[in-house]
Amino acid sequence: MGTVGRYWVGIWMARWSQSLPWGTIAINVTGSFAIAFFGTLTTSAGRYPVSDLGRLFFMVGICGGYTTFSSFTLQTLDLLRGGAPGRALLNIGLSIMLGMLSVSAGYMMAARLNQGTV
Secondary structure: OHHHHHHHHHHHHHHHOOOOOHHHHHHHHHHHHHHHHHHHHOOOOOOOOOOHHHHHHHHHHHHHHHOOHHHHHHHHHHHHHOOOHHHHHHHHHHHHHHHHHHHHHHHHHHHHHOOOOO
């Protein structure tokens, strides 16, 4: 369900995504809101408690299919709320740096396999 939602939001936002990936930004922002809103509202102490299985279904299954960025932002918030701002910043920095290194490595390896064609 999350993957299908991501597809449709991406299609809907395509006309505005020529100079900046607004579709991806919208997906990341709405997914981050959804995982935090649902996760907070459905804890055992929340207004609408949901079983761990139900929470996993929505937070990992639906939100994870929609955007893994929502998990990243929620985990970063949890680190901040837990009094670990240094680890939160490290999580942000490592995720961005290692993600950029990985995407660059994947691109270069595939380009080399393509014999230099892009």
